[in-house]
Amino acid sequence: MAQRNFGNTSGMALGTLISRITGVVRDIVLVASIGTGIFSDTYSVANSLPNIIYILIAGGAINAVFIPVLVRRMNDDPDQGKAFSDRLITLVALVLGSVVIFSMALAPQITNLYTTSSWSQRDLYVASIFTLWCLPQIFFYGMYTLFSQVLNARNVFVAPMFAPIINNLIVIATSLTFLSLHQNQPTTTSVTNTQIGLLGFGTTLGVVVQAAILIPTLKRQGYSWRPRFDFRHTGLGQVGNLARWTIGFVFVNQISFLVLSNLATYANVITTNNNGISTGFTSYQKAQLMMMLPHSIITVSIITALLPRLSRQSHHHDLVRFGHEMANTARLVIGLIVPCAMLLFIAGPLLGQLMYGHGASSQGQGQAVGQIASMFALGLPAFSMFYLLLRSYYAQENTKTPFFLNLAFNIGHLAIGVSLFAAVDTRFKVAALGFGYSAAYTATALVTWKLVSRRFSEMTQARIPVHVFKSIAASAAAAAVSWAVHVTLSMVMKSASIPSLIIDLAVMGLVFVATYLIVAQNMRVISISDLRGFRRVT
Template sequence: MTASHSQARALSGRQIARAAGVLMLAYVASGVLGLVRTAAISAAFGAGPRLDAFLAAQRVPETLFTLVAGGALGSAFIPVFTRFLAADDGEGAARLANAVITLLVAAATAMAVIAGVLAGPIMEYALMRGADPATQALAAELMRIMLITVVIFGISGLAMGVLNAHQHFLAPALAPSLYNVGLIVGALALAGPWGVHGLAWGAVIGSLLHFGVQIPVLVRLRFRYRPLFDPRMPAVREVLLLMGPRVLGLGIVQVNFWVNTALASGMVAGSVTALNFAFTLMFTVLGVLGQSVGTALFPTLSTLSAQEDWVAFRRTLADALRSVLFLSIPAGIGLAVVSRPVVALLFERGEWTSTDTAGTAWALALFSVGLAGHAVLEILVRAFFALHDTWTPVKIGTLAMAINVVLSLVLIRLFGYPGSTDFAHGPFGGLALSMSLATAVESGTLWVLLRRRTGGLDERRVLGGAARTLVASGLMAGAVALFLAALPDLPVLIQTLGGMALGGVVFFGAALALRVDEAQALPRLVLRRVER
């Protein structure tokens, strides 16, 4: 990578909003393609052992990518890389990027090879311990194919960090869309001749597209990779030191997913699929409402922290929290209410049955009630990273993991584990609810700690607005529930669109009546646009 002439800069609130808007559109595109991907996969395979095996196999490369080059590297790399750009030291930034890429490729390759050798035992004794031997063997085969993606995603993940540090958000945000395209190709074109193995090769194609969409912008930034193995470079060591706690924290999150997969594999066939598809739907909404704002916000918070402008730091953070709560509270509650028609509309075709719909909707409703907690967590964790504090989120995340595991073991038994054969309200619902509750505890704890660190987050305005938003969301949920109960025989398309339209009108009207700032700001913005 040659020196870049770009400098890091803090964006204003309006610029952050515009960047977040661009990211939201990109996440919407990714979400739509993600839904198409999931619909194609569900129609091809249904909720059963083959898809359970694929999703379990996907867990390992996803974990390795997350630990090596996902949020861990980005959260550690961006603050250090941004400091070089802020000092107009393009050469130092270039050396840092080259050294980190070289180290990253070596580590990702080694970990993928080791995981491939251990694929059989991983499935037999960890992820699929409750499944039959044939399903375990299939999962190991699929896992070995998809381990190729670890190295590709590693390089692509660092490219995303470089572009975000330069305030280029669109190409990195579009990258997940291209990964979804690869999986769609796998489901529609490759699954026919190769079965579920074609889906695994689709994941490999998607990882190549994930990186490829970023190449044009990297070229415009004069990105030139030159191998540089220098782990003793001070900046590289700083990245690794910052990354260490984050790796531990993300590892803790992955432990939750592994525990959920292992427990669900011992439940009725299709439980792993229902749990994963429901989480994917919730996470799609989270990407639009939470990750988009967090991604746009992080470089600015890092720059304000480096400049020690704490007044602007607090104001920017509080504004982001208000916006995210205003969006995520009604979205989560609304998605829970319309979960069944939404799942039926998206997936109920081909091999996917109404029973599969009922079980997935059950899990989706219990995941969705925790959407606001997940969205706030996206903001708060990045605020700690911008302060170069990666240990506090790890410590609180460890506590949340322990709470999640304990709640999981308790709630699945309350919901019928181990003897239940009721898929429509299966014990995997306890796994979804435990994650929602544990995330709420994690977000609340981080909020209190960050408030002490920064000297306040304008709590009266932020939490007051959130309380009024919650009331408006409750009125919305009641109206939509009555609509669905009164007209149960409507086609699922009408139920879904009608419920969403009614919910939107009721929520916005109630939010205006309750004087929620964000609801009142939207009409003013529209009027200003019209007057221009």
């Protein structure tokens, strides 16, 4: 059993690492193929819609209610949850299949809802065709989620972690094929229907294979799906009561996304008409992903290991230990995430040039993506802390408070982002949306911190605000030293070639990390033992 657990853990870690690497490569190749102009926005918005609709219709319910019930039924039922799994997959397949058909019939209207009215008829047509190609992903996202959870309940974790890698590889191959067919910067008027179909088909094929590749593993585990339609009195109806706040949480996020996608696509029209550097929805999306990478590697890894302990302590009403766990985790997350945010803030434009400044894009467009990422970096520590603090509510089965906190964040994000968007110069409109995101998360995280601290005095005793200040000070010192090194290197190399960017970023990163570790240890922000603890977690 110990060997099997070790194999699962090692396989999951390897799968996660490869998935993240191939995901970054996928984004780099995709932007090199489609650029960051209006054409790229038609693709990016269309490819976002299936995920949005899936999460809105079923994702919240599946994750909040159905999956916990599924795991319990697999442990308690004589048939190891076989009948329940069959009913659940049948129900979700019927719902999502119907949603796909309905949404495909309304593809132009749905696309129009999420995009600026300043688009030309051709822009909207191309986006609508992409949407038609991408909408079937809704069904396969649901199937992948359910197949993964059925396997996880049977202690099979590796296959679901590796499946997204196949998806990434298919999208990479599709993007390279498109690049070979359309080597100039593509526009909505220069691409053919065949080229649009290639991108749309390849993108959706990746999601199809991601789900389908789990079927052989399910069969090897002794599970074969058989459609069942006897849904009454089986426990599936709990979703209405148990998941309503989670569904509301998701709904609020989607309203915010709708407004932001309209603004970002409009910003790209303005910059294109003014012959400026294209920055729009694609730029916003890729910049946000740059910010999310350290969060997913560090914060999510730490909290994934923490959640089972929090749930046990909550179940046994051991609130003192619960508070200590939260405080210690907060200190570790802050000590690791604050320097990542500072490094991304100063190196964002260079990193954007390296990742997104080639092919159908340009160095100026890549740099613009990096500048937006720098704005997102300002809110990264708050985002990670908010993510951690919400888990204290979820561990105690409280989904109501997170809903209202998330509502406050979205109101703040829209209020700040829209105001700045209207006020700043065309070049900085999308960056203003990123700054609004950071400012709103900072305010929301502070409020959430106050609320959680009232419930757990251990959080106050841990002097987290002092720890944050020390982390910022140590990170600022590291940033000053690494920036001085960057300025020196820039004078020596005098070019922005790929090798120069790699050398510049590598040296900056090494100097930053070394300086931060020295200063942080002297200020008692973080220690080598903390880093070893994080290594064990991941």
